[in-house]
Amino acid sequence: MTLALMDRKADFPILTRTINGHRLTYLDSAATSQKPRSVIAAMNRFYEETNANVLRSVHTLAEESTEAFHRARVSTAEFIGAAGSEEVVFTRGTTESLNMVARGWGDKFLKPGDEVVVSPMEHHSNLIPWQRLCQRTGARLRFIELNDDGSLAMDHARAVINERTRLAALSRISNVLGTINPIREIADLVHTVGGIMVVDGAQSVPHEPTAVAELGADFLAFSGHKMCGPTGIGVLWGRAELLDASDPVDFGGEMISYVNRESATWADLPHKFEAGTPNIAGAIGLAAAIEYLNEVGMANIAQHGRQLGETAYQRLSQLPGVAVFGPPSPRAALVAFNIDKIHPHDVAQVFDSRGVAIRAGHHCCQPLMHWLHAAATARASFYLYNQPDDIDALVDAVEATKRYFTI
Numbered sequence: 001m002t003l004a005l006m007d008r009k010a011d012f013p014i015l016t017r018t019i020n021g022h023r024l025t026y027l028d029s030a031a032t033s034q035k036p037r038s039v040i041a042a043m044n045r046f047y048e049e050t051n052a053n054v055l056r057s058v059h060t061l062a063e064e065s066t067e068a069f070h071r072a073r074v075s076t077a078e079f080i081g082a083a084g085s086e087e088v089v090f091t092r093g094t095t096e097s098l099n100m101v102a103r104g105w106g107d108k109f110l111k112p113g114d115e116v117v118v119s120p121m122e123h124h125s126n127l128i129p130w131q132r133l134c135q136r137t138g139a140r141l142r143f144i145e146l147n148d149d150g151s152l153a154m155d156h157a158r159a160v161i162n163e164r165t166r167l168a169a170l171s172r173i174s175n176v177l178g179t180i181n182p183i184r185e186i187a188d189l190v191h192t193v194g195g196i197m198v199v200d201g202a203q204s205v206p207h208e209p210t211a212v213a214e215l216g217a218d219f220l221a222f223s224g225h226k227m228c229g230p231t232g233i234g235v236l237w238g239r240a241e242l243l244d245a246s247d248p249v250d251f252g253g254e255m256i257s258y259v260n261r262e263s264a265t266w267a268d269l270p271h272k273f274e275a276g277t278p279n280i281a282g283a284i285g286l287a288a289a290i291e292y293l294n295e296v297g298m299a300n301i302a303q304h305g306r307q308l309g310e311t312a313y314q315r316l317s318q319l320p321g322v323a324v325f326g327p328p329s330p331r332a333a334l335v336a337f338n339i340d341k342i343h344p345h346d347v348a349q350v351f352d353s354r355g356v357a358i359r360a361g362h363h364c365c366q367p368l369m370h371w372l373h374a375a376a377t378a379r380a381s382f383y384l385y386n387q388p389d390d391i392d393a394l395v396d397a398v399e400a401t402k403r404y405f406t407i
Ligand code: PMP
Pocket: 030, 031, 092, 093, 094, 095, 096, 123, 125, 126, 171, 173, 174, 175, 200, 202, 203, 223, 364
């Protein structure tokens, strides 16, 4: 197999680790990615040379820090094709971003009888905020059902989306099924009836080129830590007009324009959504991650990930006693699977004894687990630093697990 990317493991210091006497095979990037040296260095450099609070003081460090923070916002905006950096709100991650839309836009604009459309494959982060929003406002939560292979049933989408639909919230890439959802088609349906399209990009922004306009998104949420950046930083992108119309959800310093004893007015975008001292080092780390990803090339990363995901799926599905989930192709850089009669947690433990890191559990997708009739699954997920020998390690670990439990 000729892969889109050469071996990049040398850029990631952690990948030299030995785990239980074996070379680390890291197959849990859908939970969080590893960090290249350049990201770690950028954050260290910030703390060693520039650290100061932003948007407040006028001393040199504060000005440098404010400038670096602003540049991070500009490169994030460019990375997703935003119309301007004011459309990029820094958050803690996808979860906070989605909650911000539900509260800031949803609470203001939804009323009884309105409908919110999701799917059964959504991560809890893109489900529970909408459940709660519907409970608060009297709106109705509706689901686009799935085909047998785990893809969205588009005929059902056309039936579910109607003139009462105010909002659809869907993941571009499922963190369990590896499906790549046709967001543009759904967005076109939603826009025709006057609704808005919220996209959970937690698994897609790290793995494919993103252009918010082409995607058809009105809001897009993603996390820095899954795209070679640090934890604790993420993004809510929204069309300026929608962000302007939304209410802030956190209140305090730096998000105000004017305050008197009784009331306050809000700062301009994006600051009205960023109350308090932001995660400055996190934003700088995210900008370094974006620089790294741009250097590697997002189109290459997408092709590489799909090659690994599809190959792993094919190889695992050929093994007796192994069930794989989701469509064979096209698929993203992950594959969820189960081994007959062995609990996925036991699978993950045997894997770990061989230095292979995977995730086991419900993956924050309990409704999807019900749909799959599985309590949990194992999941191997790939990123730009994985190579075919990591798939060999995965297949060997499955064989070893079967031998261990003698099935
Ligand atoms: N949505 C999807 C599809 C995800 O995979 C994840 C992370 N597992 C999230 C949302 C939540 O991201 P975070 O925990 O970084 O807020």
